[in-house]
Amino acid sequence: MSHLIKLIFNGKEYETSSGVLKNIIRELGIDSKVVGGKIGNKTLVDLFYEPNDGEQIELITIDSPQAMPLYRHTMAHIMAQAIQRLYKGVKFAIGPTIENGFYYDVDLPKTLNEDDLKLIEKEMNKIIEEDISLEHFVMKRDEAIQYFEEKNQPYKVELIKDLNTETLSIYRQGDFTDLCRGPHVPSTGLVKNFKLLSVSGAYWRGDEHNKMLQRIYGTAFYRKEDLGAYLKMLEEAEKRDHRKIGPQLDLFSLHPDVAPGMIFFHPKGTIIRRELEKFWREEHTKAGYVEVITPMVMNETLWRQSGHWDHYRDNMYFTEKEEQSYAIKPMNCPGHIMIYKTKSHSYRDLPLRMCELGTVHRYERSGVVHGLFRARAFTQDDAHIFCAQKQIESEIVGIIDLIDKTYKLFGFPYKVELSTKPDDAMGSDEIWEASTTALKSALEHLGMEYQVNEGDGAFYGPKIDFHVRDSIGRTWQCATIQLDFLMPERFDLNYTGSDNIEHRPVMIHRVIYGSLERFIGILIEHYAGAFPAWIAPVQAIVLPISEKHVEYALKIGKQLEDSGIRVEIDERSQKIGYKIREAQLKKVPYMLIVGNREMESDSIAVRMRSGKDLGSMKVHEFIEKISEEIKEKYQKSIFEVK
């Protein structure tokens, strides 16, 4: 006898016999908002699904976050349908959902632009209004190939031919039929809130040897507010763009004609960078690191030995002198290895934690450079830890402590990902096993949640990546910790154990900021240019009301400067409103306004960049407060915190 199917909905359990989910639900009289279900903890199905005997399905409604993939996937089909109606001869490739929306790749003789997107949106709205029911059915392989050949859909035919199944899942909504695994919502009228965002090129199957198709990106949400919030986030991100704010705040400039993909840090940007470096040095010294400086240009032979010449040559810059070929370093590890090798090491020396703010150059294809985020020259806050196998775990714990401390400073929550042995790995299974276990137990020891990416490690060792989440919800990969068995092997690194025999150390590569440039870019966008006082290029600006107060302003400025505060004085003959506006736009944390009242009482009127007027206070009082704020590296103004 057959087992019953169990459905779970709103905490209630229903037992039923076989059939298509849609019909089962109708018979049970369950809420019409149900659009699909979840089997186990991952497989999503829609109402066309026919449950197997004994299967347990948790039903999901259209307004739940879990239904998002169905919602957006159907939206992608509606977009495709609209395109099919509007443009003749369109050939469809793939149209999946992605993190914040969906896209569809199409092959179309006409190149689409913004106006076309509006037209497509209009047609999509029509399709939604038409409330077309979706149908699902299967075709036999040959039948499907013939069907899509007749419809002149070569990409679909290619997809089918690559699939090793005898039957293919097909969805149809009115005049549009697509090869599709699903799942979908049952009707086009169920979806509503969407927006098409952009068109761009994308290679068929991501291979640059293939034809370039047009990819149309869109986003969709069940709730209109969520769509609005998402669009607002995009807008906010645009406003915070570091490539815009950076030059506006006089932090850095780019000169693509002179040095494409490289950064010119202005005095103000340099202050931020030096503050980050200062913090970094202090913490690394405390954590037992030694700092080194290695050459920018090293002989090609070194890079051959390290393996970079074989694996990384295309990304390297070379230069020639005295008939010798040199490479500009793309990584710091070989330099550190040279230092390690200058003497014999004992187990007592380990772990040896060698760090360097090492500027590296990597050739990046012209289309990919992007402000501070993706440069051709950047400075890594790099370190290599040479240690014994059994020290790995405690070293990892130490690194994570450092990372945690650093990210907390900026208020970045973060996610951790562990990547394990890939197929093309080098090194024995035992070593991989042991080190992966060491990484895991370090994470568990610290009680950290993490996601495992099986097979995603580097070929030379497993790694842990850290993704920070910025103030508008975007995530960025910054820190990474990578174990390396290969380099010690290639360079024949040794240390003498307590057993008086030679052992091979393990190398741990790690960065915390990642790259100073990129991290500064992230900070600019995270804070929208309004940096905490300790890294703010100008911490306070003195604004005299009129010329009569300039002398007093200079005196105040001097006092602050003597206390180590970065201060400016705006002596221009402008109205106070004008000066405030400018200081505000420059995001200076504190404006110190001085006029007759302040002169008489030997005080200053303090205004915060938030617009809040703190009223007047004695100069020494302000200096004490801001000094504490700077010293303690507060995220927010001390006047708001306390």
Next chain:
RNA sequence: GCCAGCGUAGCUCAGCUGGUAGAGCAACUCAUUCGUAAUGAGUAGGUCUAGGGUUCGAAUCCCUACGCUGGCUCCA
């Protein structure tokens, strides 16, 4: 590198179907000496990314190069 869009003053942008460049802000000068987000007047500033072509005439049309933007790909 590839696809698409774009390139006009330091910045933001006008400049219709070709008739030899315009605004606001910033800068500079002068006046103003002002109490919490823009005082007024004046001055200066452009080989319209570069090179070629079509034309009596090109910022405008065409071609090429370079750069930028959004993606593909890659990555810190």
